[in-house]
Amino acid sequence: MTHDNRLQLLPGTLEMLVLQTLVFGARHGHGIATTIERTSDDLLLIDHGSLYPALQRLERAGLISSEWGTSDNNRRARYYKLTRAGRKKLADETGKWDKIVRAVKGVLRAKPEEEHA
Amino acid sequence: MKWFGRPDREYREELEAHIQIEERENLERGMSPSEARQAALRKFGNALAVRDNLSESRPFHFWQTLHRDMLYSIRVLKRSPGLTATVVLTLAVCIGANAAIFSVVNAVLLRSLPFPQPEQLVLLWGTGLALGQRSQVSFTDMADWRHESKSLEEIVAFQGWWNPTLNWDNRPEHVAAMQVSDGYFRVMRGAPLLGRVFLPEDQVEGHSRVVILTYSLWHDHFQADPQIVGKTIQLDSVPHIIVGVMPAGFHSLPPSLLTRSPQLYVPLAEAYDNTQRSFTHLRAIGRLKPGASPEQAQAELSVIADRQARANPDSNASRGVHIVPLQADVLRNIRPAVLVLQCAVLAVLLIACANLANLALARSGARQKEIALRAALGASRFRLLGQLLMESTLLSIAGGTLGLLLAYWGVTLLRKAGSSMLLDFPAISIDWSVLLATGGIVILTSLIFGAAPALSLSSTSADECLKSGTRSAGSASRSKMRRLLIVAEVALSAVLLVGSGLLLRSFVTILEVNPGFDARNVFTAEIGLPEAKYPQRRDAVAFFIRLIARLKALPGVESASAVSVLPESGKANHTGVRIAGRVDPPGQELAPDVARITPDYFRTLRIPLLAGRAFTEQDDGAHDLVAVINQTLARNLWPNQNAVGQKIWTGSGRTWRTVVGVVDDTYQYSRDSPKTMQLYVPHADNGGASMTVLVRTMRSPDDIAQDIRTAVSQTDPEQAVFDAATMESVVGNTVATRRFTLFITLSFAAAALLLAGIGLYGVVAYGVAEKTREFGVRVALGAKRWDVLRLVLVEGTQLVVVGLAAGLIAALALTRFLSSLLFGVKPSDVGTFCGVGLLLLTVALVASFIPARRATRIDPAVALRYE
Numbered sequence: 001m002t003h004d005n006r007l008q009l010l011p012g013t014l015e016m017l018v019l020q021t022l023v024f025g026a027r028h029g030h031g032i033a034t035t036i037e038r039t040s041d042d043l044l045l046i047d048h049g050s051l052y053p054a055l056q057r058l059e060r061a062g063l064i065s066s067e068w069g070t071s072d073n074n075r076r077a078r079y080y081k082l083t084r085a086g087r088k089k090l091a092d093e094t095g096k097w098d099k100i101v102r103a104v105k106g107v108l109r110a111k112p113e114e115e116h117a
Numbered sequence: 118m119k120w121f122g123r124p125d126r127e128y129r130e131e132l133e134a135h136i137q138i139e140e141r142e143n144l145e146r147g148m149s150p151s152e153a154r155q156a157a158l159r160k161f162g163n164a165l166a167v168r169d170n171l172s173e174s175r176p177f178h179f180w181q182t183l184h185r186d187m188l189y190s191i192r193v194l195k196r197s198p199g200l201t202a203t204v205v206l207t208l209a210v211c212i213g214a215n216a217a218i219f220s221v222v223n224a225v226l227l228r229s230l231p232f233p234q235p236e237q238l239v240l241l242w243g244t245g246l247a248l249g250q251r252s253q254v255s256f257t258d259m260a261d262w263r264h265e266s267k268s269l270e271e272i273v274a275f276q277g278w279w280n281p282t283l284n285w286d287n288r289p290e291h292v293a294a295m296q297v298s299d300g301y302f303r304v305m306r307g308a309p310l311l312g313r314v315f316l317p318e319d320q321v322e323g324h325s326r327v328v329i330l331t332y333s334l335w336h337d338h339f340q341a342d343p344q345i346v347g348k349t350i351q352l353d354s355v356p357h358i359i360v361g362v363m364p365a366g367f368h369s370l371p372p373s374l375l376t377r378s379p380q381l382y383v384p385l386a387e388a389y390d391n392t393q394r395s396f397t398h399l400r401a402i403g404r405l406k407p408g409a410s411p412e413q414a415q416a417e418l419s420v421i422a423d424r425q426a427r428a429n430p431d432s433n434a435s436r437g438v439h440i441v442p443l444q445a446d447v448l449r450n451i452r453p454a455v456l457v458l459q460c461a462v463l464a465v466l467l468i469a470c471a472n473l474a475n476l477a478l479a480r481s482g483a484r485q486k487e488i489a490l491r492a493a494l495g496a497s498r499f500r501l502l503g504q505l506l507m508e509s510t511l512l513s514i515a516g517g518t519l520g521l522l523l524a525y526w527g528v529t530l531l532r533k534a535g536s537s538m539l540l541d542f543p544a545i546s547i548d549w550s551v552l553l554a555t556g557g558i559v560i561l562t563s564l565i566f567g568a569a570p571a572l573s574l575s576s577t578s579a580d581e582c583l584k585s586g587t588r589s590a591g592s593a594s595r596s597k598m599r600r601l602l603i604v605a606e607v608a609l610s611a612v613l614l615v616g617s618g619l620l621l622r623s624f625v626t627i628l629e630v631n632p633g634f635d636a637r638n639v640f641t642a643e644i645g646l647p648e649a650k651y652p653q654r655r656d657a658v659a660f661f662i663r664l665i666a667r668l669k670a671l672p673g674v675e676s677a678s679a680v681s682v683l684p685e686s687g688k689a690n691h692t693g694v695r696i697a698g699r700v701d702p703p704g705q706e707l708a709p710d711v712a713r714i715t716p717d718y719f720r721t722l723r724i725p726l727l728a729g730r731a732f733t734e735q736d737d738g739a740h741d742l743v744a745v746i747n748q749t750l751a752r753n754l755w756p757n758q759n760a761v762g763q764k765i766w767t768g769s770g771r772t773w774r775t776v777v778g779v780v781d782d783t784y785q786y787s788r789d790s791p792k793t794m795q796l797y798v799p800h801a802d803n804g805g806a807s808m809t810v811l812v813r814t815m816r817s818p819d820d821i822a823q824d825i826r827t828a829v830s831q832t833d834p835e836q837a838v839f840d841a842a843t844m845e846s847v848v849g850n851t852v853a854t855r856r857f858t859l860f861i862t863l864s865f866a867a868a869a870l871l872l873a874g875i876g877l878y879g880v881v882a883y884g885v886a887e888k889t890r891e892f893g894v895r896v897a898l899g900a901k902r903w904d905v906l907r908l909v910l911v912e913g914t915q916l917v918v919v920g921l922a923a924g925l926i927a928a929l930a931l932t933r934f935l936s937s938l939l940f941g942v943k944p945s946d947v948g949t950f951c952g953v954g955l956l957l958l959t960v961a962l963v964a965s966f967i968p969a970r971r972a973t974r975i976d977p978a979v980a981l982r983y984e
Contacts, residue, residue: 029131030138048139048161052132071138078131 014054016097019082019090022064026081028071029055055080063089136161182500186507193508201512204473208516208562211466213523216547216555218462220528224545225455230444231368233306238443239411241272241401241418243436251439255397258425262438265421268414272403273300274385277375280645280839284351285338291839292334294352295369295379304404312346312361319384327384328357332365334380353647357383371447371541374400394432402443415440447541453937454538454858461616461865464609468869470562471602472876474569477509478595479883481570502571509567517559521547534860537853569598599880604920606876610869611924611953612931617866618949619932619939620859626941627852633783634684635723639813639844640821641683644829644836646806654804660832661800661808665715667828673816678717679800679808684783685848693768694796696754709750709794710785711767713805719780721811729761729778738802744774750794751779767796770803787851789940811844818843858938874960881913882968892972893980902973909972913965914958921957925950
């Protein structure tokens, strides 16, 4: 596992990924980070340190909520879960993201156009 | 520290949990424990940095921020050391003065007297003398009150004017004795350190004489001899047995109630003129029973006094009793003065704060870019406000600390300068409550002068500021605030100036009062002959005749004489008088001050003789008994008649006397008290063991004092003089409180004027600097120098006129609180108000003129490029 072939996240996408991760149930910070890494086949690099400010922003925006719970190995951890607003936001963001990806792909694969005089 | 969101602690816990989970997974991957931890930390990144990122929004790192702000502030303040020093010094002086004056307020008004349950202690004064002044009480009346009163647990009599010669180891020395009736130590809740307190039988005449020593006398004079009880000492050549020693913590009554602080206590012998109700020569103090109020006691004792008056119409008709709590009695004269001083010094502090706020505003203008830059880099408004407040707080704390040092010195100065006024409060010091109050003042100060720039900041936005180039944004609101501050400063100064002006006028008026005598070049010394050695009236008379003859023979002595009570000494003896053809209702007889004098008294003090003659050596009682009266008494007794040759009956000797002369009035108490009626009788026919000798001479006081001592010991080697002083200093004492109050308020007013002047100068100068370009344009367009000058002067003067108007109106409302300190001048004295107005306007013109002149010299070519 070297860092060379891993990708830095585009700005603003971390929040979306966090929301997506939480769709299947509440998770703690470490779980969110590892889930993102695993589901991206370890291609996406999560800076664990920056995860927490992101969680804060999301919580303050009312998109997720949190409470203390116990982790698999009986450790106290803070669990985050989606709120109704978070679910809606995720849907919006996913839609937006798909559009962007499609648009960017379109541009990248476009054949050279003829110039119209 | 929870400000918004979750507390910092929870975040740390959450992050730590994250790292531990990772660590555990690493262990499962087969890493060694330390490797696992290191890898987890590495993966997490810098945990501290994460926390700092989080802190930007919420877990408020209060102390850390504070620390950083402080370091930054210190750097900022270090960058301009001159300015910082000026601010700190100004604050130090103002806070120091506040602390010093507050230590007086604290000692005088806040701290209670050093006795157990001092609020229960009350003084009982006699009332009903024709003069309207409160009088002392007789032993018999006091004893009645004591037996009949239900609301007072104990009443005792005391007097504090006996200063016997203590002879111990053949070293004669004057000591101050307090004569007390036996319950005194019960009233004052004093238990002896050694021996016992007085018993009722100690008062009985013929019983062996006993004495109780104070701790200081025992310690200093008797080397703290533990075996002292039972030993015998000589007081005025009479043996007294020491029965007790009081502990150091037993405080004497305030010295103003006695003549001086007592060094020993002797019982008030019952036989001491104590059977006559008319002999009112004692003071009385009592202790209220728990729960009884002074008003209850007053009501009860008034009833008793009425009964006494009906039972003894000769002596007690229309005589009453007036109960005054001890604390109130002691504060009676100085409370207003002390409050005025505290207000004055607070006003000076406020003015200084206004000046510093102005300075800070000017600086915040100059620092606009720095602040805008910090804001742009992400400093929150809260942080910026904190930063500005931090600077003012640091300055205030530095000023306050230095100020406290100054206050220590100031308190010493106050104690010395105000010794006559603060006689009863020896314990003026900087204690914890003064420290606490000073701490409060420091906080107040930093808020006041830190708030101004902070407020102006809130009306400025960062981007606006960075964009606006050189012309600083928010300057309009800042200069508005600066103007407001100047107006407030001028108003406060005006109030202070009016107050001190009124005090000054009062003082001058008093100095201009004709005292009726000439105190210059007169030296005085008191002599008290012991009764044991001079039992007969004629012995004392002979002593003083011989002494006066010796004094007159001294080289350079113009005249010498003696008097029982000096004018303007604040003391007086009274006697009832009657004349033929005039019947006063009982108890309302005229009671003039009476003084026994030797023949040359009027000549020595240069009291003008208005009619008749003065006394001669022949007025010795062998022939006709004679008297001399003052003009006020003559007018009262024989209006529109010649007083000389009339007969007058005097209560003190119970004899008729012929008035042989009328002299000009003098003041018995002080020049600001009403004139009193005065009656003089010859010492030769009346006797008197305690006299003050007066010597008129051009010689130096020290020189003549030595000669007087020699003359006294030549007359009787066992006698000593005390209270040797120039007559001018005796007179000076009566105005000392005024002089003290005046001196301090005048210095405060001067400081206020100076600060207001500097503040105004600062504002006008800053205004000129800000408008350099405008003036340049005006001059370029043809404005004359005079126009520019007028423009600036008008601006400065406008501020002062507004402030002055506000200040004078406030003064008009406030000066009536001064009225008890004023003499011969109304609180609304037009002259003083006009004078203050003129003074402040002059200062305003001068303060604006300097920058105005600079404005006229602006070269338009330079000014247009100026920024």
